[in-house]
Amino acid sequence: MVFSSLIFLYAFLPLCIIATRLVRTVKAQNLILLAFSLLFYAWGEPVWVFLMIGTALGAWLISLFIDRCRSKAAARNWLILAVVFCLSSLVVFKYSGFIFATINDLIGTSLPEHTFSLPIGISFYTFQILTYVIDLYRGETKVQKKFYNFLLYASLFPQLIAGPIVRYSDIDEQISERRVSFEETAQGIGRFLAGLAKKVLIANHAAEIVTLTLDSTRFASLDGLEAWIGILAYSIQIYFDFSGYSDMAIGLGHMFGFRLKENFKHPYVARSVTDFWRRWHISLSTFFRDYVYIPLGGNRLGLKRQILNMFIVWSLTGLWHGAAWNFVLWGIYFFVLLAMEKLFLLRWLEKLPAIFGHVYTWMSFILGWVFFKMESMSDIGTLLQRMFQVRSDFVTNRGVVLLQNHIVFIVIAFVFAMPLLPWLRSKKPVQRLMKDLKSKEPLFGISSSIAYLAILFFCTMSLVASGFNPFLYFRF
Template sequence: MVFSSLLFIFVFLPAILCVYYLSPRFLKNFILVIGSLVFYAWGEPVYIVLMIFISVFDYLNGLIINKYQEKKIICRAVLTGSLVINLAVLGFFKYYGFLINNINSLFNLQLVVTDLPLPIGISFYTFQSISYVVDVYLGKVKAQKNIIHYATFVTMFPQLIAGPIIKYIDIAKQIENRKETIALFGEGAMLFIIGLSKKVLLANNIGIVWQNVKLAPMGEISVLSAWIGIIAFAFQIYFDFSGYSDMARGLAKMFGFDIMQNFNYPYISKSITEFWRRWHISLGSWFREYLYFPLGGNRAGRLKQYRNLFIVWFLTGFWHGASWNFVIWGLYFGLFVTMEKIFLLKWFEEKPVFIRHMYTLIVILVGWVFFEFENMLQGLSFIKIMFGFGANAFIDQTALYYLYTNALLLAALVVCSTPLTNNIVQKYQEKTKNAVAYPIPVIYTLLLFFCTAYLVNLSYNPFLYFRF
């Protein structure tokens, strides 16, 4: 079941909201856990056992660490066991096939690879569970003794499938003591509709352009078509993933939770460092807190800092998928982040904002080629076309057709990638806070209507990050 489906919007969501709000306070977390398990089991009936195992396993680990907190040897052993099991489970389901295929290639073997479907959301809920045990070990948070409360943290369906990756310490108080209000519910409903509109009206439609370009023979793609295509993908993945994150935050607010923002207009960035502070914020925060700082961060000299950055960016790429193109994608951005720390940021300080912004966008777009093409030779061929290396035409009728038929869509994508629309709405709300602001609810109602109309004829179209 996906958020952008009629079944979820008009059946599952109203049903669980009704049961949740009609239940007494002491049952609300239990209702949310049961609803989340039903939501997950709808698409992954077998792997629900895996998620329950991870939840119970780390719940017990937290209790053991809390009980023997004075005995560091025991606590360290429990923490190590938690890390090993969690990473082993994640590694087996996500990287088993990748490892065997690479062993076969290196040693000319023919080991049989069993095709295992990837459990949806495993990369997200595994990281959440690990962060809980680490924080209990470090004394940042006390172990949760109520298993229903802990299960609420791990299984909460709004962010279960594709984040944001939340830390227990950030919502511990909300799990045990939160207050649902009409105002918060209204904020959540509006945020959900915004996210739904991003996914259904923007991401899905511009994604068609990218698919047409990607599937075309390399020899028939003009330079302009290549740029239009990768720009289309850049918009697709942003509005797809940020749309999911907005929907997740909106749903959380409906149940009284306030979870972190995961995107902050990343395409307005003026450096790659800034881009990664605005893109997938929860993942960057997780790697920084649970890997970069424990490795020493920038406290042990320049060379070790660069080593730490290399490790973090290697794993950031590998986290996204079991394929070498994701590793290269991660190291590619790690290289630019490192160069910016060494000299690029200082060099760009004196340059006009336009130059810094164009540099950032070009680096990002080339990075998306590495991300999207699993076959690296195809990816490199596509980059060659983008920069005019080869016999491909600079411009053709197909490229002009893409521009002509998608002009309004592209304009909307550009505007919605900036804070402009949000600022306009906020200023309008401030001016009309003492009066009835009819246009605002009307606009959201129309957006929901158009999304619903679009979904009626839409086949199954999951979010891109479901595969990670």
């Protein structure tokens, strides 16, 4: 089930809200949320819900042994078992075919290249479960002795499929005790609808442009202008698709009393690649920093070791996104840029006018999306050739027509990717206007409700017309 579906909007979510409001105790609310979360996950392929429950159960049982250990060495052994146990299913279902294919290519063997259908959200919930057992071993969180509460943490439907990756220590008190006010529910509805609009009204339209260009049967014959329009559209699609999902997840969390951390902070205004990755998919960057980079030595060791640690982190980051060489190349591409910035480039950028940093960063992530989007080395080479090879047919009538049809949308979409609302809220006239509106409580409430209903109406009409529209990050 996806957030941007009619069954979720008009059946699942209302029923879940009503059911949790009809009971008074947090325990009853947790059990209801757990039941709805398992139903949410099992909606498409019910069999994979047992894999998730099994992974959570195994990790939870091991966590009980870690908590009882009197020596650090014994606890470390249980931790290793937990990590191997959790990662084993991820390796089998996501990476086994890639591993065997790579071995066959390297040494000429004929190992069977079994490919499994990828359990949805497995990368997210596996990492989330790992944060719990690792933090417990480190003494940074308390053991959860009730399995249904731990399973709720692992399967909570607002962030189950595509994050943000939530550390148990950030949410354990909210699982045990929380209250949901009317104001928080209203705030959650607003945030959810903002994310829904991002996904349905912007990301889905950008996906149509991507289909016309990068996913079309005539991809190999695109002119240069069409190639640039296609990759710009993909830059729009992936940002509004993923940040829209994160907004919906955070909004849903508010509706049920959970405060999930921000996962995006307007990454397209970054002035360096380092800054970009502090703003994009923050929970994943934080995971690799806290659980891979720092344990490897982080910035405490010499510069050569820091660069090596960065290479390991970004190779793993690429592989986390997918078992394919284009994702490995994507990770190494960003490693090279980040290493250059660490060595010298960041100091250069700080001395230049801000516009140079913005242009450099824009070009960097746009090129990065080429590696991320195109699944084969030949397609990556073809797209880069179309984008940068100066030829007489770089601009054709097809490209001009495509630009005329979509230039307004592309410009508006990139404008909406900017931090307009925070900028407006910082202006005193806007602050005074909002204060005056809020003082007129009935009018403000009615106008907000009308705005919410309008967004829901337009999104519903778009969903009815377009049909199924999965999120891009579901496949990770």
